[in-house]
Amino acid sequence: MSATRRVRLHEVAHARAGDKGNRSNIVVAPYHPDLFAYLVEQVTADRVHDLFKHKGATACTRYILPNLPAINLVIDDALEGGVNSSLNQDLHGKTLSFLLLGEFFVEVPADLIPNRQG
Amino acid sequence: MSNKTVYIGSGAGFAGDRLDAAVPVVATLQQRDGPRYLIYEVMGERTLAIAQRIKMRNPDEGYSPYLDAYLPKIMADCKAHNIRIVSNLGNANPVGGARRVLEMAAELGIADVRVAVVHGDDLMTFMRAEEIAALPTIEGVEIDGSKIFAANAYIGARSVAAALALDVDVVLVGRTTDAALVLGPLIHEFGWAEGDLDLLAAGTLAGHLLECGGQVTGGYFCDPGFKDVPGMDNLGFPICEIDASGGVVITKADNTGGMVTRATVIEQMLYEVHDPAAYLTPDVTLDMTNVTIADDGPNRIRVMGARGKPPPATLKVTVSADGGWLGEAELIYAGPNALARAELAADIVRTRCQRHGVSDPIRFDITASGSVFDNHDAIRRRGENRPLDGEYRLRTAIRTADKACAQYVNDEVLSLFCSGPAGGGGYRCNITGQVETASVLVPRGPVEARCSVEEIKP
Numbered sequence: 001m002s003a004t005r006r007v008r009l010h011e012v013a014h015a016r017a018g019d020k021g022n023r024s025n026i027v028v029a030p031y032h033p034d035l036f037a038y039l040v041e042q043v044t045a046d047r048v049h050d051l052f053k054h055k056g057a058t059a060c061t062r063y064i065l066p067n068l069p070a071i072n073l074v075i076d077d078a079l080e081g082g083v084n085s086s087l088n089q090d091l092h093g094k095t096l097s098f099l100l101l102g103e104f105f106v107e108v109p110a111d112l113i114p115n116r117q118g
Numbered sequence: 119m120s121n122k123t124v125y126i127g128s129g130a131g132f133a134g135d136r137l138d139a140a141v142p143v144v145a146t147l148q149q150r151d152g153p154r155y156l157i158y159e160v161m162g163e164r165t166l167a168i169a170q171r172i173k174m175r176n177p178d179e180g181y182s183p184y185l186d187a188y189l190p191k192i193m194a195d196c197k198a199h200n201i202r203i204v205s206n207l208g209n210a211n212p213v214g215g216a217r218r219v220l221e222m223a224a225e226l227g228i229a230d231v232r233v234a235v236v237h238g239d240d241l242m243t244f245m246r247a248e249e250i251a252a253l254p255t256i257e258g259v260e261i262d263g264s265k266i267f268a269a270n271a272y273i274g275a276r277s278v279a280a281a282l283a284l285d286v287d288v289v290l291v292g293r294t295t296d297a298a299l300v301l302g303p304l305i306h307e308f309g310w311a312e313g314d315l316d317l318l319a320a321g322t323l324a325g326h327l328l329e330c331g332g333q334v335t336g337g338y339f340c341d342p343g344f345k346d347v348p349g350m351d352n353l354g355f356p357i358c359e360i361d362a363s364g365g366v367v368i369t370k371a372d373n374t375g376g377m378v379t380r381a382t383v384i385e386q387m388l389y390e391v392h393d394p395a396a397y398l399t400p401d402v403t404l405d406m407t408n409v410t411i412a413d414d415g416p417n418r419i420r421v422m423g424a425r426g427k428p429p430p431a432t433l434k435v436t437v438s439a440d441g442g443w444l445g446e447a448e449l450i451y452a453g454p455n456a457l458a459r460a461e462l463a464a465d466i467v468r469t470r471c472q473r474h475g476v477s478d479p480i481r482f483d484i485t486a487s488g489s490v491f492d493n494h495d496a497i498r499r500r501g502e503n504r505p506l507d508g509e510y511r512l513r514t515a516i517r518t519a520d521k522a523c524a525q526y527v528n529d530e531v532l533s534l535f536c537s538g539p540a541g542g543g544g545y546r547c548n549i550t551g552q553v554e555t556a557s558v559l560v561p562r563g564p565v566e567a568r569c570s571v572e573e574i575k576p
Contacts, residue, residue: 014345014381016338018390021257021557027388029381054493063394067410067423072388080494084441084554087481087515090490099491116343
């Protein structure tokens with residue numbers, strides 16, 4: 001087994017955020033299928049909830065789809081009231097996929113991290 | 119069982135999508151052998167609410183303003199090659215939209231264009247606002263009955279199939295599920311019954327993948343150096359190929375940019391989905407948990423394993439109410455100590471608005487400091503040491519029932535020009551009327567009993 005490295009989620013996974021009311025959903029998928037088990041182990045509902053608490057998030061539910069593979073994160077009350085009442089410039093929280101990718105760290109085998117040139 | 123393949127292309131995934139995206143889709147569909155459809159999905163909750171207001175002022179309007187932008191580019195080719203158009207461009211007024219399509223066909227010299235509409239999504243035609251306000255909302259919010267001006271039920275794909283059975287070239291609907299624009303043609307072509315739950319699930323999944331247009335073909339996906347997408351200036355919109363057994367392939371228009379890969383399909387499959395085991399629609403409850411995807415050649419992804427469960431006994435209704443005003447104003451600071459000057463500008467406006475008695479909360483963002491990730495109190499910006507030098511834009515925002523109050527806050531930002539910190543520039547402002555929406559559930563019976571289809575004649 002190769003050495004592990006602690007990296008931003010952005011290095012090893014991609015994500016897209018959607019909204020319904022004051023609830024955000026973020027799909028997270030690994031660039032390499034063998035990374036999926038590490039994401040399942042580390043991208044937990046509790047840790048994701050913590051990242052959105054300053055926005056008022058009250059709960060996070062995680063759905064695991066091993067066939068794709070992907071994780072669907074549903075975060076309640078993460079959108080400062082949602083499109084009806086939010087004063088955020090991003091009413092729908094479309095940018096929040098990159099809050100997760102940028103500020104969530106995972107520890108994964110170094111040889112599974114995509115090698116990006118330039 | 120029929121061995122034909124049905125080809126369904128997308129021309130738009132939201133109101134505001136690229137005006138020319140459908141042209142290569144139609145050019146590609148012309149080369150395919152089998153029933154062919156072009157869908158335009160252009161309706162959001164607010165789009166519909168705004169259209170209802172327009173219709174209240176003028177009963178001939180309230181269909182999508184994009185109807186005139188999209189359809190003339192492809193209508194002649196669609197008619198010549200029997201590519202049928204299915205769309206919610208009808209918005210709040212499908213009949214008005216249908217009349218405009220007929221007019222447009224006459225202007226373009228396209229003969230024998232036939233158009234049908236679906237009626238029945240508008241609850242305000244048979245329920246009073248107070249009755250609607252009394253229903254519990256899914257979001258748990260209260261709605262003021264006196265402010266409600268629209269309530270539309272998401273109706274299912276069977277109404278779309280019924281309209282296609284009238285043998286028309288164009289079907290315009292108001293509020294249906296987005297997926298119904300795809301599932302409707304499939305029910306029409308394959309005769310899928312209400313009990314064919316796995317087939318209805320496959321068609322619904324195909325619809326869900328297509329409903330946002332280019333979001334499944336590399337749009338809203340590219341992250342340079344990490345997820346590269348070729349030719350985004352000519353993004354190819356999706357085409358779905360579906361057979362009678364519910365086999366689904368997602369591909370895209372020929373001779374275009376963009377791409378269809380496992381990754382683009384995965385992102386869109388779960389977009390705006392909560393429980394993947396229970397994606398609720400009026401036609402079927404879609405279970406995606408066993409879905410697998412496989413490469414099927416360049417820019418072709420096969421999607422298998424959708425499972426269906428019976429649909430819910432209720433329909434979802436979007437209720438729209440007057441939401442007051444949103445005022446926003448911005449001023450930019452740059453260069454040495456720009457962040458400190460922008461912060462001071464915010465403090466000045468905050469103090470003056472408090473002194474004036476503005477009681478609605480005002481948000482003070484400093485753009486370029488991560489404000490979209492922050493909260494109302496800018497807790498992250500205050501907790502981090504950001505460079506004082508740079509380019510920072512002060513932005514204020516307020517929601518208020520009183521338009522004059524929104525104007526007051528904007529004027530305070532404007533007055534920073536001469537009375538605020540040094541070097542502010544680039545003032546921008548707007549005040550826009552707001553729509554508040556909530557969702558309620560209603561029994562299917564009374565709504566579906568009023569659903570009907572009608573061909574609109576010239």
